[in-house]
Each structure stands twice: as structure tokens, then as C-alpha cells.
Amino acid sequence: MSELIEATLHESDRAKILPIVRRAVLECAIQHPHSAHPVGGAEELFHSPSAQAIKEEIVRTGRKLWQRQYVDGNGGNISVRVSEEYVICTPTLLSKGDLQVGDLALVDMQNRQVFGPGPHTSEILLHLEVYKAVPQAKAVIHCHPPYATAHAIAGVVPQGNLVPEQEVFVGPVALSPYETPGTVAFARTILPFVKDHNTILLANHGVVCWADTVTHAEWYVEIVDTYCKTILIASQLQPILREIPPGKIADLLAIKKGLGLSDPRLGVNLVAEPEKSAARLDRHAEESAYARLAADDGQNAAKIDPLVNLLVDQVMEFLRKNN
Numbered sequence: 258m259s260e261l262i263e264a265t266l267h268e269s270d271r272a273k274i275l276p277i278v279r280r281a282v283l284e285c286a287i288q289h290p291h292s293a294h295p296v297g298g299a300e301e302l303f304h305s306p307s308a309q310a311i312k313e314e315i316v317r318t319g320r321k322l323w324q325r326q327y328v329d330g331n332g333g334n335i336s337v338r339v340s341e342e343y344v345i346c347t348p349t350l351l352s353k354g355d356l357q358v359g360d361l362a363l364v365d366m367q368n369r370q371v372f373g374p375g376p377h378t379s380e381i382l383l384h385l386e387v388y389k390a391v392p393q394a395k396a397v398i399h400c401h402p403p404y405a406t407a408h409a410i411a412g413v414v415p416q417g418n419l420v421p422e423q424e425v426f427v428g429p430v431a432l433s434p435y436e437t438p439g440t441v442a443f444a445r446t447i448l449p450f451v452k453d454h455n456t457i458l459l460a461n462h463g464v465v466c467w468a469d470t471v472t473h474a475e476w477y478v479e480i481v482d483t484y485c486k487t488i489l490i491a492s493q494l495q496p497i498l499r500e501i502p503p504g505k506i507a508d509l510l511a512i513k514k515g516l517g518l519s520d521p522r523l524g525v526n527l528v529a530e531p532e533k534s535a536a537r538l539d540r541h542a543e544e545s546a547y548a549r550l551a552a553d554d555g556q557n558a559a560k561i562d563p564l565v566n567l568l569v570d571q572v573m574e575f576l577r578k579n580n
Contacts, residue, residue, distance in 0.1 A: 274572055279565045299343060299371045303363045311337050311345055311471075312358045318475045319347065322400050323354035327478060333400035333463075334378040337471050338388050342366055346384065349376045382444035387467050390451050393519075396471035401463035402482035404489060409458040415485050418500035423484040424509045427456045427477055428520040435460040453521040456481050 302308060315335050322328045322335075333353050336346035347353070348360050362373025366385060370377050384397040408415055414432050418424065431450035436443035447457050447465060456466045456477050464481060468474035491498055501509070506522075513520055 271569060271573060275569050278568050282561060282565055299363060302340060302343060303372045308339060308345065311339060312361050314471050315361060316356050316358055318471050319353035319356040321475055327400045327402040328353045334380050335398050335471060336384040337396045346377050346381050348373065349378050379439040382441055383465060386444040386447060387451055390448055391467060394467040395469050396474045397467045398474040398478055399463060399465045400478060402478055404485035405458060405464045405482045408485050409463065410461050412460065415488055416498060418506055419488055419498055420484055421509055422480055424506060425513050427480050430456055430458055430481060432458045432460060438462060453519055
């Protein structure tokens, strides 16, 4: 009986440890997912299976933005940094509701288009400034969600500490000054804010959000626009809105810090210390990471599970000897 209990506890411990080790291995594996591509291998990179998966994600995200009426006409732009030197982005003068994989372009970090059937978005300069300032940023979305954009036009930063999701995933929202869209001056308006804020209101223009994936960046757009809409309605019911108590905000910030998300209230620039704050992979990101590894190098991806099992065995052996 004792052996049966011990075996059951062993399997229970293993079941707890395995997903932790697996996520840690995948986090390390995707830190430089395209480092195997040599300089000058832009064509190979742009047409690789992993780039195809990213392009499809961009297209899906564009349609979500259009369906939610966060973009109109040919407005809005999306990009993903696929290597140290290259970014895949949306084209200019095309509705995000009509976006196709074949429409996307590849540009370098100096804003030189390498591939694409037509001109890339004129606002890529904004995206490039984000990537240069925040190495943690892997995807950027600029769009015009109506409630958040209304705040940007009015010059009103939404009151904070009202909704938990906003505090954890977005936090305090910054407001950058107006400059002519598509210019270097406009792109640089976000520099004072972008390391501490993943979501910035662009005065008289819209919003820009950055994240580790384009899907997550789109989540931030949804969160901030819904938040702006909600507090606008709430303020019509009660002009003075009751904030979440400071002690409870501290609890939310602890959750946020655990997720590796930046926030000026934490007193630590997490972006400047990526080794201490790499965001833990959620289920979506874990599946995406494994898919990209498999697409880039099926042999290496196939080694992930045996490596994870070996590491778990070593952890279990350590625990057995020290308990």
C-alpha cells in the first residue's frame, strides 16, 4: 500500500513539474526564434513556414479589428518583428477587412522594403521606434478604436484603478502629443512613454499597443477601448467613480509583475531587465511557440519533449534524494 501511495504522489508531483519545465524550455527556445537565418537570408525568412504562420495571424487580427470597428477605410496598421533585422507589416491603402497573406510586406529596421507586392504602411516608423526602444516588443498594432480615440481627441487620460483587467494587462494609459502621422516626429512622440506603457493614446489620432504576440497586442486594444467605454457610461451614472482600494491594487500589481508586464507603479523598469521579467507563456503563446519551432526546424522541435522529460526526471530525482 505504501508503495502505491508513493507512486501516486510521484506521478502527482511529476504532473505539476512537467508543464513548468516545458514552458521554461519553450521560453528559452523562442528568445531568438530566427537566429538560424543568416544575414541576407531575408527571402528564406519571409517565405518560411514560421513566417507564414505569423502572416496568417496578422490577417486574422486585421479582420478582428475591422469587425470590431477599430479601423475604417484603409486605417490602422499591424506589424510583427520576426528577427533582429526584419519586420512583417501590413501594406498601405488597404482595408484590414480585405487583408490577405499575399498583401504583407517585409521591411528592415531602417524602413527599407525588402519584399511585398505594394508599398508598406506609411506608419511603420512608429512601429520601428517601438521595437528599437523596447526589445521585449514583438508585435505592434496602431488603430482607431472609437472610445479610446475619443479620449485621445479630448486629451483626457482615463481615470485608473477602476477595473482589474485594465490594471493587470494595460495599467495607466499614457497620452502622447500630436504630430503629423507617418513622420519621424510622430513616431518619436511615444518614446517618453513606451517603456512603461504597452498602450498609448495618440493625441487626435488613435492608439498604439505593443506585446509579445500580435494576438496579445489586439487584446490590449480591446481592453483599453472597452475600459474607456465603460468608464464613460459609469460616469454618467455617478460622476465620482469609486476606485479599487490601494491594497487591492497592490494585489493586482503583484499579479502583473508575475506576468512580466511593465508598469510605472512597480518602480522597476521590467523592459530594461528582460532576464528578470520574461513574460510567462500562456496556453496560446506556448502552442504558437511550439508550432513556430516545428515550422522552422522540425528536428529541433521533435527534441523538445525528450529534453523536457529528461529535465523532469532530474528534478524528480533531486526531490527524492532531498525529501
